[in-house]
Amino acid sequence: MVHKDNRYYKLIVNTFLFALGNLGSKFLVFILMPLYTNALTTTEYGISELVITGTNLLIPFVSVSIQDATLRYTLDKNNKSGEVLKNTILILAVGSIVTCVLYPIMGLYEAIDGWTKYLMVLTVVYMVRNALSIYLKAVGKTKFFAIDSILYTLLLMISNILLLSVAKMGLRGYFNAIIISTVGSIILLCLFGDICGSCKNSHINKKLLKDMVFYSLPMILNSVSWWIINSSDKVMIVYFGSASASGIYSVASKIPSILTTLTSIFNQAWIISSVSEFDTTRDGNFYSRIFAVFNCMLVMVASGIILIIKPFMQIYVGSSFAESWQYVPLLLLGSIFQSYAAFFGAIYTSAKKNISIMLTTIIAAAINIIFNATLIPVVGIQGAVIATAIAYFVVFVFRMIDSQKYIQFNVHVGRVLVSMLGLTGQCILMITLDSMLRYVTSVVCFLLLFTINRKAIILFFNMFKRNRRADKP
Numbered sequence: 276m277v278h279k280d281n282r283y284y285k286l287i288v289n290t291f292l293f294a295l296g297n298l299g300s301k302f303l304v305f306i307l308m309p310l311y312t313n314a315l316t317t318t319e320y321g322i323s324e325l326v327i328t329g330t331n332l333l334i335p336f337v338s339v340s341i342q343d344a345t346l347r348y349t350l351d352k353n354n355k356s357g358e359v360l361k362n363t364i365l366i367l368a369v370g371s372i373v374t375c376v377l378y379p380i381m382g383l384y385e386a387i388d389g390w391t392k393y394l395m396v397l398t399v400v401y402m403v404r405n406a407l408s409i410y411l412k413a414v415g416k417t418k419f420f421a422i423d424s425i426l427y428t429l430l431l432m433i434s435n436i437l438l439l440s441v442a443k444m445g446l447r448g449y450f451n452a453i454i455i456s457t458v459g460s461i462i463l464l465c466l467f468g469d470i471c472g473s474c475k476n477s478h479i480n481k482k483l484l485k486d487m488v489f490y491s492l493p494m495i496l497n498s499v500s501w502w503i504i505n506s507s508d509k510v511m512i513v514y515f516g517s518a519s520a521s522g523i524y525s526v527a528s529k530i531p532s533i534l535t536t537l538t539s540i541f542n543q544a545w546i547i548s549s550v551s552e553f554d555t556t557r558d559g560n561f562y563s564r565i566f567a568v569f570n571c572m573l574v575m576v577a578s579g580i581i582l583i584i585k586p587f588m589q590i591y592v593g594s595s596f597a598e599s600w601q602y603v604p605l606l607l608l609g610s611i612f613q614s615y616a617a618f619f620g621a622i623y624t625s626a627k628k629n630i631s632i633m634l635t636t637i638i639a640a641a642i643n644i645i646f647n648a649t650l651i652p653v654v655g656i657q658g659a660v661i662a663t664a665i666a667y668f669v670v671f672v673f674r675m676i677d678s679q680k681y682i683q684f685n686v687h688v689g690r691v692l693v694s695m696l697g698l699t700g701q702c703i704l705m706i707t708l709d710s711m712l713r714y715v716t717s718v719v720c721f722l723l724l725f726t727i728n729r730k731a732i733i734l735f736f737n738m739f740k741r742n743r744r745a746d747k748p
Contacts, residue, residue, distance in 0.1 A: 282552060282561055289544035292417040307435055308529055311449070312592045314439040319446045321509070321518035324525040325387050326450070328506040330397045333377075334405075335498035337370035337398065342406045343494040344487035347624060349413035350550050356414050357477030362484040363406055364474060371399045386513060393450040400457040407464045412543060416468060423463050431456035490629060497633040500640035504666045507640075508647060508659035515651045524656050526592055527599035530584065531610040534576055538614035541569065546621045553625035559684035564734060566618060567687055571731035573614055574694045577607045578721045581698075581705055582714070604702035605660045611698070612667030619674035626681040635673045639666040690727060697724050 311320060345363045349356050374395055381391040411420045434455045438448030465471055512521045545565070552561055581604045588600035616635075623632045643666035650658025675686060701720035705713050725732075 282548060282558075285551075286544055286548045286565070289417060289547060290541050292421050293412070293540045293543045307432070308526070308592060310435065310439055312526060312596050314443075315446060315449065317519040317522035317595055318517075319522075320525060321513065321520075321522035322387060322390060323446060323449055324509055324521060325513070325518075326390055326394050326397065328502075328509055329381070329384070329387065329394050330401055331506060332499065332502045333374065333394070333398045334402045335495045335502075337373045337377075338402045338406070339366060339370070339488060340491045340494035340498050341366040341370075341487065342402075342409045342491075343624075343629070344491040345406055346409050346413050346546070347490065347550070347627065348483070348487055349410060350547065354483060355477065355480075356410075357473040358480040358483055359487070360410050360470070361474050361477045361479055362487055363410065365479060365484070366488070367403055367406055370402060374398050386518070390446070390450070393454075396454055397450070397457075400454060400461065404457050404461050404464070407461065407468070407470060410470075411464065411468050412547075419468055423460055423468070426463060427456055427460040430459045490627070493630050493633040497629070497636045500633070500636035503640035504636070504643045504663060504670075507644060508663055511644075511647045511651055512656060512659055516655065520656055523596055523599045524602065524659060526596045527602035527656075527660075528606055530580065530588075530603045531606040533580065534573065534607060534610045535613060537576065538569075538573065538610075538617065542614075542617045542621060545618065546624055549621040549625045553622070553682065557682060559682060562622075562682055562684040563686070566684070567690075567731045568735040569618060570615075570687075570691055570694065571728040571735065573611045574698060574724055574728060575721075575732075577611055578698060578701060578717075578724050580607060581701055582717045582721055584705070585713075601706055602656055602660050604705050605657070605664055608695075608698060608702055609660070609664035609667045611695075612664065612671045615671040616667060616674055619671070619678045622678040622682050623674070628681065631677060635670050635677070638673070639670040642666050642669055690731075693727055694724060697727065 315323065341363050345359060348354050349359045378391065378395050381394050382388065384391075387394065408420060408423070411417075411423075431452060434452035435449070438444045438452050442448060444451065509521045509525060512524055548565075549562075552558060584603045585600045588603070589597055592599065620632055623629065643662050646662035646665055647659055650662055652658075654661075697720055701717055701724075704716045704720070707713075708716065
């Protein structure tokens with residue numbers, strides 16, 4: 276049998292398995308958007324996003340971001356995975372109690388008055404499911420992870436249809452559907468993922484617990500900083516504008532989530548490959564080739580979405596959300612910078628330099644707040660879009676330069692820069708031009724970007740073909 280490069284093969288296989296597990300649940304939000312935008316008012320949808328936003332803010336604090344330590348320490352061959360899991364569950368149990376204690380304080384936020392019980396419950400179930408899923412991926416049970424995610428997706432879809440379309444429960448139905456599907460997934464993970472068996476045969480390792488907590492503590496500020504970059508826009512739009520404007524912004528941000536969904540799937544596999552490569556050969560060529568292909572796919576997918584975004588949004592969302600299309604192009608640009616930052620963040624994770632991850636994100640969060648406060652009062656929703664793109668760009672550039680201290684590889688800065696300039700031009704032309712001219716210029720930009728990245732496209736297919744040939748006897 277022809278020898279195959281296991282690094283590329285493993286990355287491709289893991290990406291495929293994580294795609295099976297993630298695409299359904301991630302794209303379900305995209306598929307159900309017409310249901311949400313017709314069953315909920317712009318104000319109700321804005322409130323739902325604020326509750327989810329609050330959940331994402333609370334989880335790092337009450338869980339001390341233990342899921343980050345769960346991933347890194349489970350991947351470390353010197354640790355017993357069962358002990359890592361049991362330590363994680365101990366932290367989650369304490370975090371759940373703390374969440375319940377904080378319930379009266381949650382009610383002080385008037386914008387979600389009457390919905391704080393959902394904030395509390397969602398915080399608990401989200402952090403538990405997330406940590407258990409990460410553990411299964413780290414121990415190599417990617418197939419079961421994929422199965423669980425598919426079942427979760429089906430349960431979420433059925434619950435949404437029944438509670439929103441049939442029972443007409445409105446916002447309560449929206450939240451209850453999420454809770455039902457998440458709890459169902461947790462039960463499946465515990466019963467069939469051997470979670471209970473792994474805990475039963477292990478004990479609390481106090482030294483390991485201390486190491487895990489110290490590793491994850493800086494990640495609290497990192498998660499909060501990402502929350503500021505990702506979600507403070509909605510809060511500040513409500514402050515300077517209205518919940519309705521926040522709802523429009525939230526709908527617009529769902530389209531770039533297609534791109535971030537694809538890159539998050541890849542990054543789940545990439546972190547595992549990066550850790551493995553860092554602990555063994557530290558081959559810079561490996562990182563260079565992967566980034567070249569990664570950059571190419573991001574740019575071409577984003578350009579394709581921008582090309583069709585206006586007519587698509589006019590038939591995709593309810594009429595009261597139709598204007599949201601004009602915010603999508605620059606949000607896509609920001610999503611690319613976010614994806615770059617995540618790629619280089621995997622190198623920090625591999626080197627266990629989590630403080631560097633934290634510091635870069637804190638800087639970007641501060642920039643995001645400053646630009647939000649400056650731009651939103653002047654240009655409204657588009658100001659939040661621009662602020663987010665700038666913040667992501669700062670994280671990307673800093674990590675790209677700083678990560679070279681741990682792994683030196685060629686980033687092809689010139690190709691990335693020209694691609695970003697071409698994509699930015701396409702965004703501006705799509706937003707500012709009228710009628711057919713916007714589509715003609717957008718097609719020209721798409722073809723230009725394809726030409727610039729043609730070598731990376733060829734590299735991707737060569738990598739894929741090489742692994743396919745290696746599988747044949």
